Amino acid sequence: MxxxxxxxxxxxxxxxxxxxxxxxxxxxxxxxxQECNRESGLNIQLITDDPECFDTLLGHYGNFTGVNNYxxxxxxxxxxxxxxxxxxxxEKIVLExxxxxxxxxxxxxxxxxxxxxxxxxxxxxxxxxxxxGYGATNGTSHRSKELxxxxxxxxxxxxxxxxxxVEAALLAPTAMNQQKxxxxxxxxxxxxxxxxxxxxxxxxxxxxxxxxAASGHKCKAN
Ligand SMILES: Cc1cc2nc3c(=O)[nH]c(=O)nc-3n(C[C@H](O)[C@H](O)[C@H](O)COP(=O)(O)O)c2cc1C
Numbered sequence: 001m002x003x004x005x006x007x008x009x010x011x012x013x014x015x016x017x018x019x020x021x022x023x024x025x026x027x028x029x030x031x032x033x034q035e036c037n038r039e040s041g042l043n044i045q046l047i048t049d050d051p052e053c054f055d056t057l058l059g060h061y062g063n064f065t066g067v068n069n070y071x072x073x074x075x076x077x078x079x080x081x082x083x084x085x086x087x088x089x090x091e092k093i094v095l096e097x098x099x100x101x102x103x104x105x106x107x108x109x110x111x112x113x114x115x116x117x118x119x120x121x122x123x124x125x126x127x128x129x130x131x132x133g134y135g136a137t138n139g140t141s142h143r144s145k146e147l148x149x150x151x152x153x154x155x156x157x158x159x160x161x162x163x164x165x166v167e168a169a170l171l172a173p174t175a176m177n178q179q180k181x182x183x184x185x186x187x188x189x190x191x192x193x194x195x196x197x198x199x200x201x202x203x204x205x206x207x208x209x210x211x212x213a214a215s216g217h218k219c220k221a222n
Pocket of ligand 1: 010011012013062105107108109110111128139140141142171172173174175177199206
């Protein structure tokens with residue numbers, strides 16, 4: 001599976017089998033997390049075999065079952081654009097997980113915040129978590145807003161790389177499927193901005209990663 005297939009096949013999965021994340025799969029995931037931390041300055045952590053974090057009222061409310069593993073997106077509150085960085089690197093890990101045969105779900109609200117086992121130093125915070133494991137299903141596609149609501153360029157005027165990027169952006173997960181972003185072409189450069197609202201900066205990083213991974217071009221956030 002390549003990254004474009006991973007983008008197409010990734011859907012939120014909230015029910016997991018008891019299978020453990022082991023061997024080469026685990027090593028690949030941990031190596032990528034270390035690389036992301038080195039590059040970003042974040043303190044992303046993989047927590048495995050801990051059923052407590054989602055075995056809470058909120059976890060049940062969110063319809064999560066069998067969640068034994070999660071990734072905590074932790075970072076210094078002093079980091080400029082902490083939410084956007086967490087979104088960007090979190091999505092990089094989510095897509096790698098998909099390619100490794102795992103399933104995921106971004107979770108900002110419906111988990112037990114007090115039960116999260118991540119190490120959070122003073123001055124740091126947990127931006128959100130991502131449940132991860134072998135899904136009981138592969139999930140289903142989300143409904144998407146119309147292209148014209150999310151992008152300033154009509155399909156016929158798009159360079160092929162930009163079209164690939166926008167298609168991947170529309171497939172990106174966003175909180176409550178809100179898709180509060182807008183992508184445009186300024187000269188030769190793709191630019192993305194977040195609309196106003198909760199978690200939109202986190203979404204911005206996620207969508208920007210999808211765009212860049214599929215198009216092979218940088219997308220500037222403004
Ligand atoms: C930043 C963020 C936070 C999210 N928080 C939650 C959550 O608390 N509970 C939940 O069940 N889903 C959560 N989701 C999953 C979204 O509902 C889901 O990504 C969206 O509906 C699109 O569906 P898809 O991921 O299957 O494409 C979150 C997604 C994102 C990107």
